[in-house]
Amino acid sequence: MRQNLFDISLIWLLLVLIVMTLIPPLTNSITMREEFFLMMQYIALAASLNIILGYAGYVSFGHIVYYGIGGYVAFSLMYFYNIHLIPAMIAGGIVCAIIALLLGEAVLRLRGAYFAIATIGVNEAVKALVNNLEFLGGSAGLFFNFKIYQQYGGAGSAIWLAYYLMAILAMVVIVVNYLIKKSKFGLGLMSIREDEDAAIVLGIDTRKYKSLAYMLSAFFPGMVGAIFFFKNGNIEPVNAFHLLKSIEMIFMVVLGGFGTVTGPFLGSILYERIRGILLVNPLFKDLHMAVAGIILLFLILFMPAGIIGYLRDKFSVLRRYIE
Amino acid sequence: MILEVKDVTKRFGGLTALNKVSFTLDEGEILGIIGPNGAGKTTLFNVISGVYPPEEGRVIFRGEDITGLSPFKITRMGIARTHQVVKPLNELTVLENVMVGACFGKEYMDLNSAKERAMDVLEITGLIEKAELPAGKLNVPEKKRLELSRALASNPVIILLDEVLAGLNPAEVTEMLEIIEKINGEGITIMMIEHLMHAIMKVSNRIVVLDYGEKIAEGLPEEVSKDKKVIEAYLGDPELTLKLVKEEGE
Numbered sequence: 370m371r372q373n374l375f376d377i378s379l380i381w382l383l384l385v386l387i388v389m390t391l392i393p394p395l396t397n398s399i400t401m402r403e404e405f406f407l408m409m410q411y412i413a414l415a416a417s418l419n420i421i422l423g424y425a426g427y428v429s430f431g432h433i434v435y436y437g438i439g440g441y442v443a444f445s446l447m448y449f450y451n452i453h454l455i456p457a458m459i460a461g462g463i464v465c466a467i468i469a470l471l472l473g474e475a476v477l478r479l480r481g482a483y484f485a486i487a488t489i490g491v492n493e494a495v496k497a498l499v500n501n502l503e504f505l506g507g508s509a510g511l512f513f514n515f516k517i518y519q520q521y522g523g524a525g526s527a528i529w530l531a532y533y534l535m536a537i538l539a540m541v542v543i544v545v546n547y548l549i550k551k552s553k554f555g556l557g558l559m560s561i562r563e564d565e566d567a568a569i570v571l572g573i574d575t576r577k578y579k580s581l582a583y584m585l586s587a588f589f590p591g592m593v594g595a596i597f598f599f600k601n602g603n604i605e606p607v608n609a610f611h612l613l614k615s616i617e618m619i620f621m622v623v624l625g626g627f628g629t630v631t632g633p634f635l636g637s638i639l640y641e642r643i644r645g646i647l648l649v650n651p652l653f654k655d656l657h658m659a660v661a662g663i664i665l666l667f668l669i670l671f672m673p674a675g676i677i678g679y680l681r682d683k684f685s686v687l688r689r690y691i692e
Numbered sequence: 693m694i695l696e697v698k699d700v701t702k703r704f705g706g707l708t709a710l711n712k713v714s715f716t717l718d719e720g721e722i723l724g725i726i727g728p729n730g731a732g733k734t735t736l737f738n739v740i741s742g743v744y745p746p747e748e749g750r751v752i753f754r755g756e757d758i759t760g761l762s763p764f765k766i767t768r769m770g771i772a773r774t775h776q777v778v779k780p781l782n783e784l785t786v787l788e789n790v791m792v793g794a795c796f797g798k799e800y801m802d803l804n805s806a807k808e809r810a811m812d813v814l815e816i817t818g819l820i821e822k823a824e825l826p827a828g829k830l831n832v833p834e835k836k837r838l839e840l841s842r843a844l845a846s847n848p849v850i851i852l853l854d855e856v857l858a859g860l861n862p863a864e865v866t867e868m869l870e871i872i873e874k875i876n877g878e879g880i881t882i883m884m885i886e887h888l889m890h891a892i893m894k895v896s897n898r899i900v901v902l903d904y905g906e907k908i909a910e911g912l913p914e915e916v917s918k919d920k921k922v923i924e925a926y927l928g929d930p931e932l933t934l935k936l937v938k939e940e941g942e
Contacts, residue, residue, distance in 0.1 A: 557795070559781070564779045566779065568792075569762070572798075
């Protein structure tokens with residue numbers, strides 16, 4: 370268990386992310402930028418979810434709630450007080466972390482399916498709440514006035530800023546995932562995943578560990594939401610608390626391999642490609658989730674540890690290079 | 693006296709699993725806990741290790757009241773245990789399993805020292821060759837040894853062993869008994885639940901007998917094995933029991 374950042378399994382992953390980030394500005398391609406923005410968003414979301422789902426083994430089904438809350442907090446700060454994106458984004462993340470810490474005290478007492486269902490309930494409850502809050506625009510949501518983008522040098526550069534921030538965030542979440550995996554904290558979380566009763570008897574403060582993991586895994590989606598809705602220019606409850614996005618996150622983590630660092634990264638890229646291909650194909654148009662569902666079914670049956678988990682299991686040589 | 697159990701009562705609904713059980717544990721001894729199925733032996737371990745808080749009574753460890761503390765706190769104070777129904781962390785390797793014990797137990801080690809400690813422990817328990825294997829792939833006797841290794845890695849003051857001999861063949865039993873005596877020789881106090889009479893009679897310094905949640909006898913192995921109440925609790929027929937104990941011993 371080496372704990373340094375110069376581990377080959379992390380270095381190549383970061384290099385790939387940096388190269389990906391630089392392709393759109395170098396080729397000056399807007400299409401590429403949009404596609405990579407989406408990929409980076411998926412990576413950041415999936416890798417965040419991996420902390421609570423992959424390491425601690427708690428299936429947070431309504432995890433998108435933090436993306437929505439972070440989005441709303443940041444959007445309101447920018448909309449009402451004209452605050453810059455970066456502090457607004459951090460505020461969104463912090464609010465999410467605090468909410469997760471408080472909420473975790475209640476929902477993390479539940480295990481298995483009960484926990485999963487409770488988190489769906491939380492998402493739906495927050496959505497209903499925001500729907501009824503007049504000052505947040507109710508179900509119609511809020512729209513930016515284009516003047517907001519002036520402090521960023523116009524809408525064009527504002528979008529590029531959002532793009533770079535999302536890329537940095539994706540890298541940060543990947544590094545955090547790696548550091549957790551290689552730490553005592555990570556070992557404790559994985560013990561909880563394997564057998565929570567054994568973990569507490571072995572001396573792990575399971576309650577504290579779960580709360581911390583849940584808090585971390587809520588912090589980053591809050592910032593992702595902030596960036597996304599800033600770029601989007603409007604926010605509404607249907608988009609912010611869309612349960613389908615939650616399912617997408619779980620799919621990406623399981624596809625790549627939960628509890629691994631590379632898994633959520635690979636799963637996100639593959640999912641974005643699958644989705645991209647299916648969405649433009651007239652034959653499948655609205656069926657991309659159905660296809661994803663079928664893939665998920667086969668994964669659980671034949672490759673329950675996901676692609677990375679499978680590769681690490683079958684080819685032990687790869688373990689040094691893929692974490 | 694290192695541990696004192698005072699008038700402990702534990703009820704599950706209408707069932708009294710432990711009824712005013714009291715005994716003490718001296719430093720460095722091996723205390724055997726025996727009794728028929730359902731006598732409350734594992735419940736007693738669960739109360740001591742903090743898994744269940746008792747309804748009445750106290751558990752005192754080195755003069756400190758630990759009744760009702762969370763299991764992780766009790767483990768960190770130096771009481772480690774194994775489980776009758778093994779609880780391996782399946783997807784983690786054998787080494788990582790034992791590292792968890794070292795990391796979060798009494799010594800609360802960092803990862804690097806935990807790894808060293810784990811390797812030493814695996815050497816003692818004879819699992820060193822399986823260190824890199826996922827714990828889920830071990831067979832039952834190996835999983836029992838893994839339980840013991842994890843408990844041992846935390847460098848505890850007391851180890852509670854819950855039927856570590858069950859399901860082992862005679863050769864494995866002998867091996868395990870050697871390990872237990874070796875651990876005890878290093879100064880760790882041991883409390884063990886066991887059904888295998890000849891084995892527990894051989895290694896224990898003292899024996900406590902439970903039946904229907906009550907302590908019915910306590911004393912040296914030879915005293916306990918001749919106690920009328922104990923024999924009755926086991927088979928109802930004292931003479932038959934004596935015969936069986938003898939046969940098993942041979």
